[in-house]
Amino acid sequence: NGGAPSTQTFRSCAELNAVYPGGIARTGTTGNLVSGSLKPFGVTPLFDDALYQANRSRDGDADGIACEK
Numbered sequence: 001n002g003g004a005p006s007t008q009t010f011r012s013c014a015e016l017n018a019v020y021p022g023g024i025a026r027t028g029t030t031g032n033l034v035s036g037s038l039k040p041f042g043v044t045p046l047f048d049d050a051l052y053q054a055n056r057s058r059d060g061d062a063d064g065i066a067c068e069k
Helices: 013-019 049-054
Strands: 032-034 037-039
Antiparallel strands (some): 032 037
């Protein structure tokens, strides 16, 4: 399907990362918050607000990236 990603909710980060290896981020997120410091992305996430909102519970450190690597 050539359309936009569906707004599916993943059951775990393992399941999410199988599809989106870098996780899912809110649009405008510029880095990965690690111990209070903004770091470059290890693996660039997919930027999709709707998909991020559907999986926001997977963003344990509330940095705008669900299941970041």
